[in-house]
Amino acid sequence: MWFNSDLTLHLSMWLLTLPAHLLDFLGLWKPLAMRLFPHLYAKVSLDNHTVMYSCKKELFSRLPDFAGPSGQLKVLEIGCGTGSNFPFYPRGAKVTCTDANPHFQEYLRKSQAENDHLHFEPNLLAPAENLSEVGDASVDVVVSTAVLCSVNSVEKALKEVLRILKPGGAYFFVEHVCADPLSWTYIFQKIYDPSWKCVFTGCNLCRETWKDLEKAPFSEMKLQHIRAPFPWRPTAPQITGYAIK
Numbered sequence: 001m002w003f004n005s006d007l008t009l010h011l012s013m014w015l016l017t018l019p020a021h022l023l024d025f026l027g028l029w030k031p032l033a034m035r036l037f038p039h040l041y042a043k044v045s046l047d048n049h050t051v052m053y054s055c056k057k058e059l060f061s062r063l064p065d066f067a068g069p070s071g072q073l074k075v076l077e078i079g080c081g082t083g084s085n086f087p088f089y090p091r092g093a094k095v096t097c098t099d100a101n102p103h104f105q106e107y108l109r110k111s112q113a114e115n116d117h118l119h120f121e122p123n124l125l126a127p128a129e130n131l132s133e134v135g136d137a138s139v140d141v142v143v144s145t146a147v148l149c150s151v152n153s154v155e156k157a158l159k160e161v162l163r164i165l166k167p168g169g170a171y172f173f174v175e176h177v178c179a180d181p182l183s184w185t186y187i188f189q190k191i192y193d194p195s196w197k198c199v200f201t202g203c204n205l206c207r208e209t210w211k212d213l214e215k216a217p218f219s220e221m222k223l224q225h226i227r228a229p230f231p232w233r234p235t236a237p238q239i240t241g242y243a244i245k
């Protein structure tokens with residue numbers, strides 16, 4: 001199963017690289033990629049879910065610790081995509097889904113219908129760097145998984161996370177990052193990065209996202225570097241944890 005999805009990823013990369021760079025040169029690639037990416041990701045995210053299941057289950061088991069005094073947890077997820085994290089959210093949580101790409105909506109709505117243990121607020125089409133429709137200090141928890149690799153500015157996205165979190169609220173993350181510069185994965189990432197970015201709508205393989213997190217003014221942070229069990233993917237080096245406002 002991992003092999004199939006790895007193959008899909010690598011084949012898409014190699015088949016699409018040349019046309020993608022050509023169309024990008026003509027300014028035509030981005031709108032097309034925004035439409036294609038959700039269909040490719042819907043396939044890949046199925047086994048992402050299986051491979052990352054125990055890591056996410058353990059991480060998200062801490063979500064209820066951040067519920068407000070009423071006991072209800074208000075979660076805002078940035079870059080929801082197909083909604084693959086919903087099964088990990090505790091029963092009764094109020095969830096606001098945000099994403100910058102409108103073409104994920106079909107998959108998102110399906111996933112929302114399947115996860116009837118949650119209460120969904122209206123979906124927001126907004127970039128993580130500008131969540132102006134969300135009030136200051138209004139949510140208990142913000143979640144992002146595989147999103148900070150694609151935002152235009154990690155610094156601005158984290159600033160928004162801190163603005164919308166209640167004091168004592170937490171930002172939970174699972175993000176792929178740049179590998180150790182002395183590893184083969186790093187060389188692999190450097191070779192793939194320009195085409196990967198083009199084909200997978202701005203996804204950077206070489207971000208040192210943990211440095212942005214360490215710079216942001218959170219009061220406390222638990223951050224772990226892990227290697228996801230994706231044998232052949234340049235996205236195997238990941239960081240996971242949570243940061244408290």
Ligand SMILES: C[S@@+](CC[C@H](N)C(=O)[O-])C[C@H]1O[C@@H](n2cnc3c(N)ncnc32)[C@H](O)[C@@H]1O
Pocket residue numbers: 041045078079080081082083084085098099100101104126127128129144145146147150151152
């Ligand atoms: C690799 S997918 C991950 C989806 C989902 N979080 C998951 O783990 O299955 C990246 C998601 O981030 C979204 N995204 C990219 N740039 C964004 C931005 N600036 N603001 C919000 N979402 C963004 C994409 O549209 C996509 O849904």
